[in-house]
Amino acid sequence: MTASEPSIGTVLGTARLAADLTVEEISARTRVRVPIIHAIEEDDFTRCGGDFYARGHIRSIARAVGVDGDPLVARYDDAHGGSPASARPVPLFDGERIRSERRRPNWTGAMIAAIVVVVAVIGFNLASGKNRTPVAQAAVPAPTVTAPTLHPAPQTPLAVKPSAVAAAPAGQVTLKVSAESGDTWLLVKNSEGKTLYQQTLAQGSSQTFNDPKQLKIVLGDGGAAHVWVNGKDLGKVGQSGQVVNATYTPGDPQAG
Template sequence: MSIGNSPPADDRPSVGRAIQQARIGAGLTVDEVSTTTRVRIPIVHAIEQDDFTRCGGAVYARGHIRTLARAVHVDANALVAQYDAEHGGGVTPTPAGPLFEAERIRPEPRRPNWTAAMVAAIVAVVGFVGFTLFSDADQGKDSTVAGESASAESTVKPTPVKPADPKPDPTESAIAGVPADKVTVKITAAKGASWISAKDVNGRLLHEGVLQRGASKTFTDSKRIDLVLGDAGAVQLFVNGKEVTKVGDAGQVERLSYTKGDPEAG
């Protein structure tokens, strides 16, 4: 069903009614639509009755409308435009107060400047590797001039290697693998599809929509990444190279903010 060429506003069905009619026409139950979209059954019922108060705000209402419209094969853009026309239109700022019981906002912690330390460590490692390679080359030349005995000894003699440092802690290795002067967030829909939203420190929208199962998105910013996860239990989250072991429960909406450094330190 498509409402791209909809009848006059007085005759066309409401947003919720259009979704309900399309779902019935597609032979789908509310349970089936909820399973496919990860939108909870009570919210699906409420939207089909044109009750958007359970969505948690206009931004989430638009996201649910788009997700449900695609699931029942109806024009999502037209329905969102109709919703905006009927409810004032435009994206309004999210209230400062919590929208969900489970939401948590992490303040930006003050952290030491690791950039200089990391640069010094990298320079030291590169210098050591270059010195080792140069020394090996000189030893090979000296062995050739010294004669067959010295050459054979040089061939079989192992290259002096500095004793390996203890393996770093997995957390330190993971954080060292990403730029220390940026915050890097990678989201993977490991267990199922989830609606996600990502913004940078200035509130600029980086992404908004449904992340299908198995798909990944990576976001970076110089200071902070703000996330909204429609189904926290369905995603796998890596922040600054380290996996966040507990994002949230299945079907739970989470609002999270991350800055540079270890995501667990704050």
């Protein structure tokens, strides 16, 4: 993590505030207890119960607040020197294997029952003096093959390409963010809550966004970013190192 990037807890906490969600609502959606969520937002992972559960909590909370959890988990691994594959508990796989084996038909029991029937029929015919050789076959049902459940791959939010502020249609909110004095982490959501941009904006680069109703942003370093809204130059919207949350609408030359 570079000096300009907020911590894992800061990213999750600011994204939760940007989504207008409380810690209790996140807990209800993720089944992660409220004290653990508070601890993670303060970058305290000791209450998670280990690296494996810490990664799972980070992914669950990130999904609930609308951010990509994979980069945050990678940063956690870099900081804690762990490997997701090596930290995965073995009992989980043992339980899955046991449940799978219990669903298999008991072929041994079926074959023994069939042999007992054949022997009983032969003994009955010999005792009655009938010269008849019975042939008995146990009808064994073919095992059912269950198709594996396919899970769709997570979709990566599409970044909106920069465009000129003056070219935006009337009646829309137009936002331009430029990283002038340093790198800054940037999250942008439209009026439907869809993530338009979520990554570090490098120094010297800029991004422009449009929406008919509103745009909501979270800046990791308000002092490094220059902001224009609807063609109005708002300058820097925060101090150096300050995390800034702001909402803009079509009639706003200022933060909503």
